[in-house]
Amino acid sequence: ATTSAEVEATTSADVEATTSADVEATTSADAEATTSADAEATTSADVEATTSADVEATTSADNEATTSA
Incomplete structure (x- = not known):
């Protein structure tokens, strides 16, 4: 009498979460001229x-x- 049993259980899980956010706020210019000049550049x-x-x-x-x- 010969009995052989083989059981293989293999579980693999790969999870990748990647989040990238780029925010650019650039260049606003206000110019006022009343014999004087105010210039704002931010x-x-x-x-x-x-x-x-x-x-x-x-x-x-x-x-x-x-x-x-």
Whole structure:
């Protein structure tokens, strides 16, 4: 009497979440002339938000049962 059983369970999961945001606000000019001149130039604001997540879940199970008589 010979009995052999092989069971393999393999699970792999890869999850990637990547978020990038670029915001640029640039150059506004106000000019007023009344025998005098006011000039306002405002430049700036760079915003970068980067989020990255790497998740790896690996599960492996090997079961071997052998019976011989």
